[in-house]
Amino acid sequence: MPYTESAGVRLYYEVFGAETDPVLVLVSGGGAQLLSWDEEFIAHLTDGGLRVVRFDNRDTGFSERFGGENDIDGGYDLADMGDDIVRILDELGVDSAHIAGHSMGGMMAQMVAIQHPERVRSLGLLSTIPGRGPRYVLHGERPELLEPPVRVTREQAVAFTQAAMSSLPPGRYDPQVEWHVAKTGESYDRGYWPDGYARQWAALRRAPERLDDLRSVTVPTLVFHGRDDDVLHWFAAFDIAEAIAGSELQVQPDMGHLIPHELWPDLAHALLRTARRADEQR
Secondary structure, eight states: OOEEOGGGOOEEEEEESOTTSOEEEEEOOTTOOGGGSOHHHHHHHHHTTOEEEEEOOTTSTTSOOOSOTTOOOOSOOHHHHHHHHHHHHHHHTOSOEEEEEETHHHHHHHHHHHHOGGGEEEEEEESOOSSOSTTTBOSTTOGGGGSOOOOOOHHHHHHHHHHHHHTSOOOSSOOOHHHHHHHHHHHHHHHOOHHHHHHHHHHHHTOOOOHHHHTTOOSOEEEEEETTOSSBOTHHHHHHHHHSTTOEEEEETTOOSSOOGGGHHHHHHHHHHHHHHHHHHO
16 A cells, blocks of 8 residues: 655555656545545546546545544644645655645645745645635634544444435535445545544644735646535635636536536546646746
8 A cells, every 4th residue: 555654644645647647636625535536536637647646634544643532633734734745746756746635635735835836836726715714714613623523433424424415405516415425434434533633623723824925826726616615715716816826716606615526527627727737837
């Protein structure tokens, strides 16, 4: 199994596509394992000429844990999590790569672009924010993540997902209930530790404001957000696109925080377009 142990951090990763193609690193959101990047979506990217890397963030899946069941702070911050992306690149021997992240993963990608600009060819900032202000954050303070989490059985986790996805009101997009239920069960089997999400949350609560720093980013950037996101406000997409000159901005109507399967081809094409724009400038 492929792991990196650079600087003492053990991260699990997977690679798809031709070794000679430019690398795109996909970064998952808070609490999500690499399974959030479905292989069907990845196939759109590899067919378009990218070598795709997905990995388990620290405190998820097969990657290193930074505490036990009752520990809600791992002692790391968002910059450390951004550095995990660099650790993956170092392990692969890649000088620079395209980086796309969803939600927390987009915040990690921002940190790499700010602190390690030479390692970034292009950015995909998906359903993410440049700071913690009330203009952006819609989910509140999440007090349940400030104490040791209640643990549930696999059956309870799957049932919760089933109920949550089935209760969504009818809309433009299929809620893909069976897909979400299957991913919940697979994620539980790979590594169930809700305490890890609490530790990631502690890092996010310490995260620096980034909007001003994003004005120094010059690489081609795709900003992609849902108009109906009830977790992170779509205002963030406009602010990020204004800060990073030349960004491509897409605010998708009827899309929430998660990216509907029907939009996977469109998102893949936009990421490929952004990557090509970057590579043409090199």
